[in-house]
Amino acid sequence: MKGPFIKDVTIENFQSVLEESLNHLVLFYFTASWCGPCKTFGPQLEALADEYKGTFLLGRIDVDQEPELAGQFRVQSVPTVFAIYKGQPIHGFSQALPVSEVRRFLDDIIARLGIKAPAPEGPPTDPVKALRYWQDKVKANPADGAALLALGRMLIRNSRVLDAREQFLKIDAKMPEYSAAQAALQTLGLAEQVHEAGGEDAVQARLDADPNDWNARYLLACSAASRGDTLVALDGLIDCVQKAPSEVKEEAKKAAKVVFEAAGRDIPEVEERRRRLTRLLF
Incomplete structure (x- = not known):
């Protein structure tokens, strides 16, 4: 089940997801149904998105369904990941890294940019x-x-x-x-x-x-x-x-x-x- 910090990105909603990066770190994850490594790497990224509880938003992009977006980011292979903040690419990689390395990748960006997880919205007091x-x-x-x-x-x-x-x-x-x-x-x-x-x-x-x-x-x-x-x-x-x-x-x-x-x-x-x-x- 897709969590609250994971979105499927299309050409139609790309701009709104990109605007999320004005306030949050966004990871664009380019994948494809035929990509072998993606079958395990994708769920690992999704688990990290849930683990970090809103510190970053994971945007999944299927390169076959969204070739225009893949071309815009000049994606040469999958999986490819781009970290976006304030509308600008910060860093990225083009391979299925071990979870420990992805966590280091995230922690480095989060610490360098001073990004904090949003406070969870609680129930009303009334x-x-x-x-x-x-x-x-x-x-x-x-x-x-x-x-x-x-x-x-x-x-x-x-x-x-x-x-x-x-x-x-x-x-x-x-x-x-x-x-x-x-x-x-x-x-x-x-x-x-x-x-x-x-x-x-x-x-x-x-x-x-x-x-x-x-x-x-x-x-x-x-x-x-x-x-x-x-x-x-x-x-x-x-x-x-x-x-x-x-x-x-x-x-x-x-x-x-x-x-x-x-x-x-x-x-x-x-x-x-x-x-x-x-x-x-x-």
Whole structure:
């Protein structure tokens, strides 16, 4: 699949891609379907484009389909690569170099010209816009585990627990986000309690009105757990176990057990809180 930093260049879009070099390094890669070395070299360049995450744009040009562009650059053989910056050729080569040499080629140009990778565009801070942002991400790529996880957490914040569960279940075991999704699924029962109480905003309003509302503190800790803020959730639940009335204390113990099981045993900060709770209980 073609990544966001790779473009197929034709005579029609050449000028717009060239204009990209006014702000970014552009590598024009001349190739052909009959070129043996290109079959491995091309994918290697594409992998580097993804690895460098926007520090350079890779423009693929098929010399048979775009002979005018090949002639304009006086391409004599394929593969041929030209580095372009500010509309001007900087350097190039006409062979399938090892990946290590291509990386040195790129790093030298990047360092010499002081080129920096563009800052990644993050989701909007506005909750409504952020929800739409992650919905669009999932629609564009239904297998984007990070987007599925983020969308699920946003849906929880909007008290749409069943919709959130649906997103988490789409994250399969091959995705890096699988463990986080399983943890989120295990804590969704806690989010349902918050939903039944009117949602996070309503619970927060209760606590603002009465700082001694331990049930509200407990519910806010449950809400934090359900959206993945594990340490915040555990701090809140342990506080409830230590100070809350007996009924809330027992619920907090049960919830803490769920959160600890979801978090696993690999996070030192979680283990510190596990020991803290153990000291309170025994």
